[in-house]
Amino acid sequence: MRKVRSVAGDSVNLLLYRETGRSDDAAEEALWKLNPSLAEHRPVLPAGVWIVLPELDAQPAAIKPLSAWD
Template sequence: MTTLRSRDGDTISNILWITLKRNDDEAEEALFELNPGLEQYGPVLPAGVVIEIPTLPEKAAEKVINIWD
């Protein structure tokens, strides 16, 4: 597990993408579970919030199906 401090203007989505290379619902849910009270900051975090990053497997690439083929 990794711990980091937010910079002014960081978002949860951005932090997840930078640290885990994913920002899907599963990753977001795991992050909020590890960091109770994090939602109180709203969508944009202030500087200095200590955040624990969950350890998650890489998400498999989704297969895109084109119905016109």
């Protein structure tokens, strides 16, 4: 796992997408499990917060689209 520092104005989703290329629910859940204290910083992170990034696959699992006939 690698650590990164936030930039002023980062949100968790923005930082996650910038560093991993993903911001889906599974990626965000993994990040929150590794960094439970991030919630103390509110929606917008201050500059300089260290964040541990989860080990993620390059692409999220494919989701089968639903139709009205399923």
